[in-house]
Amino acid sequence: MSGWLVIAGLGPGDENLVTPDVRQALDGATDVVGYIPYVARVAPRDGLTLHPSDNRVEMDRSRHALEMVAKGRRVVVVSSGDPGVFAMASAVFQAVESGPLAWRELDIRVAPGITAxxxxxxxxxxxxxxxxxxxxxxxxxxxxxxxxxxxxxxxxxxxxxxxxxxxxxxxxxxxxxxxxxxxxxxxxxxxxxxxxxxxxxxxxxxxxxxxxxxxxxxxxxxxxxxxxxxxxxxxxxxxxxxxxxxxxxx
Known part of the structure; x- marks a missing residue:
């Protein structure tokens, strides 16, 4: 099965403010990558591996996610709020631009969230x-x-x-x-x-x-x-x- 990457926003904190689109991505993921407190908001389940990391390793986190997608994993990179507002979407795309050319052909999508x-x-x-x-x-x-x-x-x-x-x-x-x-x-x-x-x-x-x-x-x-x-x-x-x-x- 082909891998995919969804860069998702978990909203400001209330679980009722997480969009159905983001929930669907999380339900289909094999891996969730993100800053420690944001990954902690994702409920563990069989078949899902959580990859929490420190706040100052955004590029390492992005490359790790892209490497997993290239191997066929279904990965969600989580941010609080909206991933395009001072968050992980731009970091992932920076990693894509500076990484192997094959990364540009990966299935990557941004799932918006309600920012603070x-x-x-x-x-x-x-x-x-x-x-x-x-x-x-x-x-x-x-x-x-x-x-x-x-x-x-x-x-x-x-x-x-x-x-x-x-x-x-x-x-x-x-x-x-x-x-x-x-x-x-x-x-x-x-x-x-x-x-x-x-x-x-x-x-x-x-x-x-x-x-x-x-x-x-x-x-x-x-x-x-x-x-x-x-x-x-x-x-x-x-x-x-x-x-x-x-x-x-x-």
């Missing part, structure tokens, strides 16, 4: 209702000056912004700099949404004006959304509704 940005936005209302961008604030794979340049230009362009990996224990200063840039460029009280562990039992969502946002409000399990200058907050009992209108007055 969209899950967090849905919980808050519709803060991404107009033009927006997503920025990964981790400087593991790109230098901080590039992150700051993109952040500053996005703020000047008045995008709503979604931030992945805002603040790690090893590099807490990055989000300090991020808030400094935002307060410098935006100079208003647009809402900032801190969505931690979205769609899981640990979910915690808070909304504060930009001047009141503090670095310690975020960690690596937090998705941060910063509204544009047109983003609105509807106050009510309980959690507010945050939305960005679909039109902008000239």
């Amino acid at each position: 940005m969209l899950a967090a936005a849905a919980q808050a209302g519709a803060p991404l209702g107009h033009d927006f961008c997503a920025i990964n604030l981790s400087d593991n794979l790109k230098p901080w000056p590039l992150i700051e340049k993109r952040l500053r230009l996005a703020a000047e362009a008045d995008f709503a912004m979604a931030f992945y990996n805002p603040r790690s224990k090893a590099r807490p200063e990055g989000f300090v700099k991020t808030l400094h840039v935002l307060n410098e460029v935006c100079a208003d009280a647009r809402p900032v949404i801190f969505a931690r562990c979205v769609s899981t039992p640990e979910q915690d969502i808070s909304v504060v004006p930009l001047p009141e946002a503090r670095p310690e409000m975020a960690d690596m399990r937090t998705l941060v959304i910063v509204g544009s200058s047109t983003t609105r907050v509807i106050t009510r009992e309980g959690a507010p509704i945050v939305y960005t209108p679909r039109s902008v007055v000239a």
Whole structure:
């Protein structure tokens, strides 16, 4: 039987948010490859081999998956959220491009998932209702000056912004700099949404004006959304509704 590779997104955490397409791929797989906590979300069964690995070996993981597919295995490479958003899809295709020419003819498919940005936005209302961008604030794979340049230009362009990996224990200063840039460029009280562990039992969502946002409000399990200058907050009992209108007055 010919092998195949599905690069799949497991969604933000709630098993109800895993798509039927991804479930079907997992049901037909002989092997699942991915970062340790993501592979742990896949239930063991007869005929399925799990291959968990560390977070910083994406290229090794990708090559391992492709080698197994070339031998006829049916492999699912798992990511949280969507595999094409700061996740494994691009790593696999980079391995394909730099690997043996035969890998280009393998049966490879990307199965999308619900990324944390969209899950967090849905919980808050519709803060991404107009033009927006997503920025990964981790400087593991790109230098901080590039992150700051993109952040500053996005703020000047008045995008709503979604931030992945805002603040790690090893590099807490990055989000300090991020808030400094935002307060410098935006100079208003647009809402900032801190969505931690979205769609899981640990979910915690808070909304504060930009001047009141503090670095310690975020960690690596937090998705941060910063509204544009047109983003609105509807106050009510309980959690507010945050939305960005679909039109902008000239």
